[in-house]
Amino acid sequence: MASNDSEAPGGYSRRPVIGLTTYLERAKQGVWDVRAGFLPQQYFDGVTASGGVAVLLPPQPSAQAAAASVLDGLDGLILTGGLDVQPELYGAERHPLTDPARPDRDDWELALFRGAQERGIPVFGICRGLQLITVALGGTLHQHLPDALGTERYRVGGGVFATNTVDVAEGTRLAQLIGAGPFDVHSYHHQGVDRLGEGVIVTARTDDGLVQAFESKDGSVLAVQWHPEENTADRRLFLGLVAAASVYAEQRMSTEVCA
Numbered sequence: 001m002a003s004n005d006s007e008a009p010g011g012y013s014r015r016p017v018i019g020l021t022t023y024l025e026r027a028k029q030g031v032w033d034v035r036a037g038f039l040p041q042q043y044f045d046g047v048t049a050s051g052g053v054a055v056l057l058p059p060q061p062s063a064q065a066a067a068a069s070v071l072d073g074l075d076g077l078i079l080t081g082g083l084d085v086q087p088e089l090y091g092a093e094r095h096p097l098t099d100p101a102r103p104d105r106d107d108w109e110l111a112l113f114r115g116a117q118e119r120g121i122p123v124f125g126i127c128r129g130l131q132l133i134t135v136a137l138g139g140t141l142h143q144h145l146p147d148a149l150g151t152e153r154y155r156v157g158g159g160v161f162a163t164n165t166v167d168v169a170e171g172t173r174l175a176q177l178i179g180a181g182p183f184d185v186h187s188y189h190h191q192g193v194d195r196l197g198e199g200v201i202v203t204a205r206t207d208d209g210l211v212q213a214f215e216s217k218d219g220s221v222l223a224v225q226w227h228p229e230e231n232t233a234d235r236r237l238f239l240g241l242v243a244a245a246s247v248y249a250e251q252r253m254s255t256e257v258c259a
Helices: 041-048 063-071 103-119 128-136 145-149 173-178 236-258
Strands: 017-021 023-029 032-038 053-057 076-079 123-126 162-168 181-187 200-205 211-216 221-224
Touching (some): 041 236, 076 103, 103 128, 123 128, 128 221, 173 200, 200 221, 221 236
Parallel strands (some): 017 076
Antiparallel strands (some): 162 200
16 A cells, blocks of 8 residues: 555545644744644654645634635544543533543534534544544543543553553454454553444454444544554554545545536
8 A cells, every 4th residue: 555746545646635633732942932733743644654645733713614614625534632522522520530621622623523524524533533523423431441440551651652452343444454353552541432422333442341443334434542653663544544535535526527
């Protein structure tokens, strides 16, 4: 599935444009101390190394209107990792260890995800992204996994990614990309799926039963609880998104030509 500047995976002549949601955080550079759009480089490296063009998407005011404009220029969407989704969005009381609310990012990503679904744009959720999709589809989250599962195995802290083994289900799109059976992943999260959202099927779990990946029944959404961007030697999930985005872009162009 190698690619170059002139051809995307699948043989499509234009490299697909992949939007990645970002933080809006305080950042320092020289004399400047300001709020800025921010995303670790590993995320967009995963896209560009897989033949896509990465576009960063910081939270916007008037989220729904802005999302509609942005999505018209995208072929694929990645909902990235970050702070906890607001529990108020799924009708839960706030746990003491849940991150402070970030309604700007929640509103923005919900608008992007729902707009992408309406258009059929391929979506890839990573960590928080999986949790955001769960909430968007009517599911709920465990706000602190040590309370639910009695273990800190998914977030050891200190910026160190834990290694966990997930079991990938046979016959799924995820299995087509990375193979069925045991698969070692990089984890850094303290929340996880409680009740699954509507219209998705579980494609990987850990041995304690925690959902580690799911995909939509129509194949347009794939989400993982781990951090594949941290494994630079294995780009298969990013390659899968870029390939799907290439198909979407080609179909969209054909439709526009016919119109």
